[in-house]
Amino acid sequence: MEQVEGLTFRYGRRSQLQQRMLVKIGCFLAGRAGARLAAMLHCTASPNTLLSRVRSLPAEPPERSPRVLGVDDFALKRGHVYGTVLIDIETGRVVDVLPDRTAETFTAWLQQHPGAEIVCRDRASAYAEAVRAAAPEAVQIADRFHLWLNLCRTVEKSVVTHRRCLTPAGGEELDEVVESAVGAPVIEGKRAVNTRRHFAAVHEMYDKGVAIQVIAETLRMDRKTVRKVRPCMHRRGGPDLAAARPQ
Numbered sequence: 001m002e003q004v005e006g007l008t009f010r011y012g013r014r015s016q017l018q019q020r021m022l023v024k025i026g027c028f029l030a031g032r033a034g035a036r037l038a039a040m041l042h043c044t045a046s047p048n049t050l051l052s053r054v055r056s057l058p059a060e061p062p063e064r065s066p067r068v069l070g071v072d073d074f075a076l077k078r079g080h081v082y083g084t085v086l087i088d089i090e091t092g093r094v095v096d097v098l099p100d101r102t103a104e105t106f107t108a109w110l111q112q113h114p115g116a117e118i119v120c121r122d123r124a125s126a127y128a129e130a131v132r133a134a135a136p137e138a139v140q141i142a143d144r145f146h147l148w149l150n151l152c153r154t155v156e157k158s159v160v161t162h163r164r165c166l167t168p169a170g171g172e173e174l175d176e177v178v179e180s181a182v183g184a185p186v187i188e189g190k191r192a193v194n195t196r197r198h199f200a201a202v203h204e205m206y207d208k209g210v211a212i213q214v215i216a217e218t219l220r221m222d223r224k225t226v227r228k229v230r231p232c233m234h235r236r237g238g239p240d241l242a243a244a245r246p247q
Contacts, residue, residue, distance in 0.1 A: 018043055023057065026050035064115035065135075066095060070143065071121040073101040079213055084127075089120055103129040110134035122146040160207070202229045 014022070022045050025034040031047030038045045066088035073082045084098035084106060096113075098105050103126040110116065111134045119135065120143045121127045131140055198219060205215045216223045 019053070022050060023053045026054040027057075030054075065110065065113040066090065066116065068118045068120065069095070069116040069138075071106070071119060071127050072143070073122075073124070089118075102126055103133070106130035107134045123150075157209075199229050202226055 021041075021043060022034075022038065025038055025045075028034070029037060029050075031051050034050045035045060035047045038050070068089040070087035070089045072085055072087075074085050075081070076083050082101050084101045086095040086098070086109070087093070088095050096109065098109060101124070106127060107130040110130060114135070116131075116135050116138045118139050118141060119127075119131050120141050121131075123142060123146060128140060131138055198221065201219055202215055202221070205218070206212075210218075212223055212226050215221070216226050219226075
């Protein structure tokens with residue numbers, strides 16, 4: 001059947017005008033909210049259809065890099081596969097997404113998109129190497145988020161190391177205050193003993209600076225459990241099993 005230019009297209013169930021409207025709705029409201037608006041406009045479409053229309057849009061990568069380029073990694077599959085997101089710091093818009101976080105991939109992108117004067121990044125050596133190779137004139141700076149994160153981790157580690165030197169305002173020993181505030185009976189039994197042994201191992205590895213992901217894999221524990229255990233470790237008599245138990 002002959003197609004009417006500007007109105008229909010082959011194998012299309014909607015007019016081109018309706019297609020363009022669905023694309024705009026999908027870009028502004030995404031799936032579920034967009035589907036509700038489309039139904040009110042008597043242009044019924046499922047959330048998956050709207051997202052499919054958005055994904056079908058051709059990519060338009062910039063010809064030049066932003067003046068202030070932000071670089072950070074993100075998880076495609078947390079703990080296993082990571083990519084790189086590039087952001088225009090001045091506008092806050094995502095510029096491009098790279099399939100991995102290697103220096104070679106980022107170097108190739110910078111060579112194809114010159115113009116970056118300032119590169120805001122974390123402390124990953126791969127990104128620093130790529131900037132030195134492809135944009136040596138660019139100024140490299142650390143972003144505020146990672147500086148703040150590193151400061152918080154350092155302060156937390158220092159406080160944990162010297163926690164017995166701290167006393168509350170009333171002059172009582174900190175451990176006694178914590179113990180009286182908790183007031184929970186010590187849980188006995190084989191399972192409780194094994195749990196305390198695991199929690200003690202978490203505490204020991206964390207004090208040595210081992211990452212949470214490595215602790216979880218080594219002890220075959222969930223990462224969320226490891227995060228819950230840490231604040232429970234510094235109470236007299238061992239960890240508070242009730243506080244660390246998932247709700």
